[in-house]
Structures are given as C-alpha cells and as structure tokens.
Amino acid sequence: MTPELGQYALMLALGLALIQATMPIVGARTNDAVLMNMAPPLAVAQFIFVAIAFCALGECYVASDFSVLNVYENSNSAMPLIYRLTSIWGNHEGSMMLWVSILAFFGALVAVFGTNLPLTLKANALAVQAWIAAAFHLFILTTSNPFLRIPDAPFEGRDLNPILQDPGLAFHPPMLYLGYVGFSIAFSFAIAALLEGRIDAAWARWVRPWVLGAWMCLTLGIAGGSYWAYYELGWGGFWFWDPVENASLMPWLAGTALLHSAVVMEKRAALKVWTILLAILTFSLSLIGTFLVRSGVLTSVHAFAVDPTRGIFILAILIVFIGGALALYAWRAPLLKQGGLFAPISREGALVFNNLFLTSACATVFVGTLYPLALEALTGDKISVGPPFFNSTFGPLFIPLMLVMPFGPLLGWKRGDILSAAQRLLAAAMLSAVAIAAAFALEHGGPVLAPFGVGIAIFVMAGAVTDIVERTMILRIPFNAVLSRAIGMPRSVWGTAFAHFGIGAALLGIVSVTAWGSEHIAAIKQGDVIDISHYRLTFDGTFDRPGPNYHDVVGHFTVRRASGEIIGSLEPTRRTFPARNMATTEAALMTRGVSQLYISLGDPDANGAVPVRLFFKPNVLLIWGGAFIMFLGGALSLSDRRLRIGAPHPAKAKAALAPAE
Amino acid sequence: MKAFYAAMLAIMLLAPSASWAVQPDEMLPDPILEARARALSKELRCMVCQNESIDDSEAPLAHDLRVLVRERLKAGDTDQQVLDFLVARYGEFVLLKPPLSWHTVALWGLPPAVLFIGAGVIIADLRRRRLNSIDEEASKLSAAEESRLAELLRDNSAS
Numbered sequence: 001m002t003p004e005l006g007q008y009a010l011m012l013a014l015g016l017a018l019i020q021a022t023m024p025i026v027g028a029r030t031n032d033a034v035l036m037n038m039a040p041p042l043a044v045a046q047f048i049f050v051a052i053a054f055c056a057l058g059e060c061y062v063a064s065d066f067s068v069l070n071v072y073e074n075s076n077s078a079m080p081l082i083y084r085l086t087s088i089w090g091n092h093e094g095s096m097m098l099w100v101s102i103l104a105f106f107g108a109l110v111a112v113f114g115t116n117l118p119l120t121l122k123a124n125a126l127a128v129q130a131w132i133a134a135a136f137h138l139f140i141l142t143t144s145n146p147f148l149r150i151p152d153a154p155f156e157g158r159d160l161n162p163i164l165q166d167p168g169l170a171f172h173p174p175m176l177y178l179g180y181v182g183f184s185i186a187f188s189f190a191i192a193a194l195l196e197g198r199i200d201a202a203w204a205r206w207v208r209p210w211v212l213g214a215w216m217c218l219t220l221g222i223a224g225g226s227y228w229a230y231y232e233l234g235w236g237g238f239w240f241w242d243p244v245e246n247a248s249l250m251p252w253l254a255g256t257a258l259l260h261s262a263v264v265m266e267k268r269a270a271l272k273v274w275t276i277l278l279a280i281l282t283f284s285l286s287l288i289g290t291f292l293v294r295s296g297v298l299t300s301v302h303a304f305a306v307d308p309t310r311g312i313f314i315l316a317i318l319i320v321f322i323g324g325a326l327a328l329y330a331w332r333a334p335l336l337k338q339g340g341l342f343a344p345i346s347r348e349g350a351l352v353f354n355n356l357f358l359t360s361a362c363a364t365v366f367v368g369t370l371y372p373l374a375l376e377a378l379t380g381d382k383i384s385v386g387p388p389f390f391n392s393t394f395g396p397l398f399i400p401l402m403l404v405m406p407f408g409p410l411l412g413w414k415r416g417d418i419l420s421a422a423q424r425l426l427a428a429a430m431l432s433a434v435a436i437a438a439a440f441a442l443e444h445g446g447p448v449l450a451p452f453g454v455g456i457a458i459f460v461m462a463g464a465v466t467d468i469v470e471r472t473m474i475l476r477i478p479f480n481a482v483l484s485r486a487i488g489m490p491r492s493v494w495g496t497a498f499a500h501f502g503i504g505a506a507l508l509g510i511v512s513v514t515a516w517g518s519e520h521i522a523a524i525k526q527g528d529v530i531d532i533s534h535y536r537l538t539f540d541g542t543f544d545r546p547g548p549n550y551h552d553v554v555g556h557f558t559v560r561r562a563s564g565e566i567i568g569s570l571e572p573t574r575r576t577f578p579a580r581n582m583a584t585t586e587a588a589l590m591t592r593g594v595s596q597l598y599i600s601l602g603d604p605d606a607n608g609a610v611p612v613r614l615f616f617k618p619n620v621l622l623i624w625g626g627a628f629i630m631f632l633g634g635a636l637s638l639s640d641r642r643l644r645i646g647a648p649h650p651a652k653a654k655a656a657l658a659p660a661e
Numbered sequence: 662m663k664a665f666y667a668a669m670l671a672i673m674l675l676a677p678s679a680s681w682a683v684q685p686d687e688m689l690p691d692p693i694l695e696a697r698a699r700a701l702s703k704e705l706r707c708m709v710c711q712n713e714s715i716d717d718s719e720a721p722l723a724h725d726l727r728v729l730v731r732e733r734l735k736a737g738d739t740d741q742q743v744l745d746f747l748v749a750r751y752g753e754f755v756l757l758k759p760p761l762s763w764h765t766v767a768l769w770g771l772p773p774a775v776l777f778i779g780a781g782v783i784i785a786d787l788r789r790r791r792l793n794s795i796d797e798e799a800s801k802l803s804a805a806e807e808s809r810l811a812e813l814l815r816d817n818s819a820s
Contacts, residue, residue, distance in 0.1 A: 235717060242712050298711065341790055356779045364772040371768045381764055384706040386714060386757030393772050523685040602684065611685045 006056025020130035067153035124192035159579035168228030175221030182214025187283035223627030234585030247289030270340030406463020428462035450515030460504030495637025506626025
C-alpha cells in the first residue's frame with residue numbers, strides 16, 4: 001500500500017506543478033492577481049505531496065519491504081537503521097526523489113518567506129520553479145520510478161554498495177543537492193526578470209540570500225565528499241578531478257562568481273546583464289552535473305547508447321531549459337539597462353576580475369570534463385583528460401585570483417586607491433615573505449614552487465585579517481571602541497573575511513599535503529616497525545571482529561613518538577560484506593594538530609605478510625577546515641541585517657541607518 | 662595462530678580485491694627509480710577504469726602496467742621513452758594529459774581563450790561606457806543654461 005501511496009502522491013505533485021507552471025504566468029501577463037496568488041499555495045501543496053512520496057519511499061526502506069524493486073536492490077534487513085535510511089538516496093531512483101524533494105522544498109520556502117516580493121516577480125519565479133519540478137517529476141514517473149513492485153517478493157535484499165555504507169552518505173548527497181538545487185531559485189528569478197523585462201538592484205538583494213545558502217551547502221557538500229573519499233578509498237587522496245567531482249565543482253565556481261557579481265549589482269546597480277547570465281549558467285551547470293552523473297554517459301559513451309532512455313530524457317530537459325533560458329536571455333537582455341560606472345581599479349573592478357578568472361576556471365573544468373565525451377561521440381577518437389591536465393590549467397588560473405583577493409575588500413567602490421590598499425597589505429606581504437623563507441629553511445624536498453604556494457596562502461589569510469584589523473582600527477584606538485566597532489560592523493564584512501580566510505587555509509592544506517606529505521608502502525609481519533615523519537609504528541598483529549552485516553579483520557598498530565613515548569594506536573580494517581561478496585578498506589586515522597597519520601591495510605600475501613600503506617599528511621585537515629570556515633563566512637553574511645530584512649520599500653530607509661561600509 | 666591466518670586468508674580470497682593500488686612486491690628497490698615510476702604512473706590511465714591512474718587503480722591491468730613501467734625503467738628508458746612505448750602500444754588514450762595536437766587544440770585552447778576574450782570584452786565595455794559618459798557630460802547643460810531653462814519654464818507655467 002505504502003509504495004502505491006507514494007506513487008500516487010508523486011503523480012498529484014506533477015499535476016499541481018503543471019498548474020503552478022501555467023496559471024501564475026497567465027496571471028502575470030493579464031495582470032490578474034487571483035491567478036498570480038495561486039502560485040504560493042500551489043508551491044506549498046506540491047511540496048507536501050512530494051514530501052509524502054519521499055516519506056513513503058523512506059517507510060519502504062525502514063520496513064525493509066523487499067517487494068519494492070528499489071528496496072530489494074539497495075537494502076538489506078541486517079543493515080543498521082541509519083544506512084537503511086541513507087540508502088534511500090544511495091541509488092539512481094532514490095537520489096532523483098531527493099532531488100525533486102529539495103526542489104519542491106525550496107519552492108515552498110520562496111512561497112512562504114517571499115512575502116515582500118513584488119507579486120508578478122514571485123508568480124513568475126514560482127512558475128519557472130514549477131516547470132523544472134514538472135520536468136523532473138515526469139522523468140521519475142516515466143523512467144526512474146522507485147515504487148515499482150516485484151511480483152514474488154524476495155526474502156532478503158541485495159544490500160547497499162559497501163562503499164556507500166558510511167556516515168558520509170547521510171551527509172554528502174543531501175548537502176550537495178541542497179546546493180545544486182538551491183541555485184534553481186536564482187535561475188527562476190533570472191527567468192522571471194527576463195520575462196518581465198525589468199530588473200533592478202533590489203532583484204540582487206532578493207536573490208542573494210538564496211545563492212548564498214545554496215553556495216554554503218554546496219561548499220560543505222563538496223568538502224564532505226572530499227573527506228569521505230579521503231578516508232574511504234584507502235589511498236588518502238582528497239581530490240581526483242573525477243568527472244563526478246567536476247560536476248559539483250563547476251556549479252560551485254559559477255556560483256561563487258554569481259555571489260560576487262550579485263554584490264556589485266546590489267550595491268552599484270552594475271553588471272545586471274552579466275549577473276542574470278551567471279544565474280542561468282550556474283543552474284545550467286547543476287543540471288549538466290545531474291545529467292553527467294545520472295545518465296551513465298560517464299561510464300562510457302557506449303553504455304549511454306545501450307540504454308539511453310534516461311540519458312535522452314535528461315538531455316531533453318537540459319536542451320529545453322538551458323537552450324530556452326539562453327534564447328530568452330539573448331532576446332530580452334538587451335532591454336535591461338546597464339547602470340553604474342566604475343574605474344578599473346575599484347571594488348567593482350576587483351569583483352569583475354574575480355568573475356573573469358572564476359569563469360575561466362569553470363570553463364577549464366567544463367572543457368576538461370566534456371571534451372573526451374564530445375570527441376568520442378563526434379570522431380570516435382578516445383583521449384583521457386585527468387589530474388595532470390587540470391593541475392596544469394586550473395592552477396595558473398587560480399594563482400592570480402588568490403593574489404588579487406586580499407586587495408578586493410580594501411578598495412573603494414567606484415574608484416579605488418591601489419597604493420593605499422598595497423600599503424595596508426604590507427604587513428600581510430611581509431608575513432607571507434617570512435613564511436616562504438621559513439618553508440625553504442624547514443622543509444627539504446618537495447617541489448621548488450611549494451614554498452611560494454605557502455606564501456600565497458599566508459598572504460590570503462593575512463589579507464583577510466588585515467581587512468578586519470583596518471575596519472576595527474585595532475591597536476589604534478582603545479579596546480572598548482574596537483569592540484563596539486567590531487560588533488557594529490555589517491556581518492557581511494565578517495562573512496567576506498571568513499570566506500577569504502577559509503580559502504587561504506584550504507590552499508595551505510593542499511600545498512602542504514601535495515608537497516611534503518610522505519608515504520610508506522611495505523609488506524609487514526607481526527612485530528615489524530615502520531618510521532614515518534616523527535613517528536614510529538609497531539605492528540602488533542591482526543584480529544577478527546564481527547559486525548552486523550559485515551566481518552572485519554583488524555590490524556593493530558602502536559604509535560610512538562620518535563622519543564619512544566606511546567601516543568596511541570591505530571586499527572586499520574579490511575571489511576568484508578557477504579551479501580555482495582565485496583570488501584572495503586577502512587583506513588585508520590590519527591589526528592595530530594591539523595596533520596594526520598593515515599594507514600590502510602591490503603590483502604595478506606601467501607607468507608602471511610600484510611601490505612600496508614602508511615601516510616603522513618601534514619596540515620591535511622586545513623583543506624576541509626578551510627571549507628568549513630568558508631561555510632561559516634557564508635552563514636555570517638546570510639545573517640547580515642540587510643538580507644534578514646529584505647528589500648521592500650521601507651527597507652530603503654532602514655538600509656540607510658545601517659553602518660556605512 | 663596458523664589456523665587464524667588460514668581462516669583470514671580464506672575470507673580474503675573469497676572477497677574480490679578492494680581498492681588498494683601499488684603493492685609492496687611491485688616496488689623497485691632503487692628509491693630514485695621507484696619515485697620516477699610513481700610519478701609516471703600518475704600520468705598514465707588505467708584503461709579499464711573510470712578515470713583512474715594506474716597508480717590509484719587496483720585493476721589487474723593497472724598492476725600489469727605498473728610492472729611494465731618499472732621494467733622499462735630498469736632497462737634504462739627515459740621517462741619520455743616509457744610514455745612513448747605505452748602510447749605506441751595502447752594509443753593516446755593511456756595518457757591522462759593529452760598532448761597538444763589537432764584534435765586537442767580546443768581542449769588546450771579554450772581556457773586561455775575564455776580568459777583573453779573575456780578580458781578583451783570587459784576592457785572594450787569599460788572604454789565604451791567611459792566614452793559614452795564623457796559624451797553625456799559634454800551634452801549636459803551648464804549652470805547658466807540650467808537657470809535660464811528654469812526661468813523659461815516658470816514663465817511658461819505662470820502664463
């Protein structure tokens with residue numbers, strides 16, 4: 001009964017989405033307030049029915065109803081409850097259900113909280129949101145129905161792919177989708193603005209919180225996925241330039257650019273046309289990411305050709321939405337008036353620089369990810385584009401971005417003074433020079449350029465701190481005055497500083513691990529000793545440990561300092577899952593400050609020697625810590641007064657009262 | 662203890678190998694040669710995997726290729742000779758960083774093209790708008806003209 005209920009609810013949601021997609025637009029055209037006012041309750045109702053469908057699927061998983069094909073294929077009654085829940089989205093059909101649930105959730109949020117939006121804008125935006133929803137509801141119902149039954153229900157399910165049986169699955173996909181799908185709001189508002197042919201600075205103020213929220217979730221989602229891969233895959237890499245990862249990085253890069261161009265639009269009414277285009281592109285890249293991951297085109301172009309129904313459907317969605325949006329843009333964008341002049345050296349100029357380099361970086365990832373597919377489809381030639389390509393193209397684009405970043409917040413709007421900004425960054429530059437010298441003196445080996453990478457990272461971090469120091473006038477005025485300045489400062493200023501500091505920290509982590517991480521591979525026997533960095537590990541042997549739906553073989557290592565003092569033990573594990581006859585490597589990690597010792601086990605050889613891979617990863621936690629600081633920066637910015645209050649007419653007076661920046 | 666190891670081995674044999682790349686027995690005793698082998702392995706694709714280098718992959722093919730790379734290095738090949746040997750055998754597909762050629766021009770050319778064309782458009786736009794604004798400045802009324810206009814309008818409305 002439950003799965004039928006879910007399917008019925010999803011069909012109703014499709015019906016509601018179709019009404020929501022048409023009526024409000026007709027209303028906006030004919031200036032009919034009744035039709036326009038249908039949009040918000042429809043959006044809420046659609047969300048309720050999608051939520052019912054999602055919960056129905058969840059109930060099938062919790063109850064281990066193996067008469068449902070999707071549950072049978074991806075679950076097992078022996079799995080702990082948390083994994084039975086997370087396996088809802090650990091497969092194609094379920095993850096599409098999560099996708100539409102989040103889409104409907106965002107639509108409902110706009111409907112409920114967008115009370116200060118102009119009626120026509122809100123009606124149009126919610127209608128566009130419903131077009132997307134309708135397309136994906138239809139996609140699920142026709143090609144990826146998770147509620148299909150099996151006539152003779154099996155007694156036991158086939159279990160979830162062991163690699164996915166991890167807390168990472170509870171966190172990573174929902175965060176990623178919140179980010180991906182969150183950008184749909186910016187897309188819908190952009191299309192709504194184009195439909196109306198009218199756009200102003202207030203548009204940016206309405207859209208910015210949504211972009212910021214989506215960006216925060218995407219940042220955490222990507223970082224979470226990276227950490228998951230780091231400890232789960234057993235070889236300690238944090239980024240692989242895998243197409244699936246690239247699919248999430250592209251919307252992040254475009255979204256970051258959007259975040260910055262929307263600031264210019266909000267404050268100075270400039271870059272309107274470009275911001276609209278970025279809003280369209282960001283969500284288009286999210287859709288392309290969904291297509292890449294969900295159509296099977298990545299496995300191989302041929303696998304896609306063998307079972308193309310899903311792929312063709314998503315491709316059609318892509319063409320209709322991206323093509324339609326861009327055509328509308330080409331037609332209507334010339335109508336939008338450009339505003340706000342600025343000198344090349346100015347806050348606007350710095351933000352345009354940011355946009356140029358982020359967009360180029362995004363284009364690099366885009367071409368690197370799709371070029372092999374396009375080339376094979378067109379000419380049949382097969383080439384590979386992997387990490388060495390991205391490292392040598394993406395890196396050079398990011399370095400100028402990092403070097404200019406500290407200057408941005410220090411430049412004035414309209415016309416900035418580069419010399420005075422440079423003067424104020426002198427301390428940061430000196431700190432960075434000291435760091436470079438120290439890196440050369442302390443570290444041996446590693447690439448020659450690595451100390452300069454450290455220097456850039458320190459410059460970015462110190463530059464972010466400089467902005468705060470300058471604004472609070474710390475050390476120059478009494479402490480109490482500093483404190484009141486710090487509290488009175490707009491939260492968005494803190495947000496900027498945090499986010500910029502975070503990217504500097506992440507860069508420091510990446511450079512440190514890449515340049516100075518050490519690795520030790522050996523086949524060892526009980527009692528063997530391995531030295532790595534300042535640590536000495538003794539292998540005490542292995543033992544068995546049964547789990548709920550798996551079996552562990554655990555290796556035990558005692559970790560000592562070079563002086564001989566014991567500081568703990570590590571228990572890397574080989575985990576075998578009988579249901580799928582698969583094994584995973586559960587690496588053991590020991591955190592020392594922000595660095596980590598990382599050890600994973602292999603299969604023992606005929607003589608009983610166990611292969612181990614041992615890594616020392618200096619500053620590795622800064623990579624994800626930096627991302628978390630960026631997330632906090634986003635949260636601070638989101639709590640800024642002017643975004644909390646929104647931007648209806650009275651807000652203009654209130655905004656004038658807010659402290660000047 | 663022997664029985665325990667046997668049991669463990671049995672469990673391990675039942676399970677197909679999971680992710681675990683470079684095996685200790687593949688490694689060369691000479692650390693400099695081994696470092697070169699590792700660096701080369703990161704540039705080479707495991708052709709049966711999804712975008713994995715042979716250094717990261719646990720597939721049997723990747724194992725064979727790692728051994729092959731090490732054999733070539735031991736035989737005294739330079740890094741480039743090893744790569745050429747593998748390309749001759751498996752085609753360009755084996756390289757994770759495709760060389761610049763007629764069919765990869767767009768791949769290598771697009772990032773700088775976006776950057777430079779974008780920069781060109783921005784500069785042209787700034788310039789055009791600067792000129793426009795100067796025209797506007799020039800066509801603006803002077804203070805004297807403004808007051809004369811106001812006077813005329815006042816007269817007009819008064820009458």
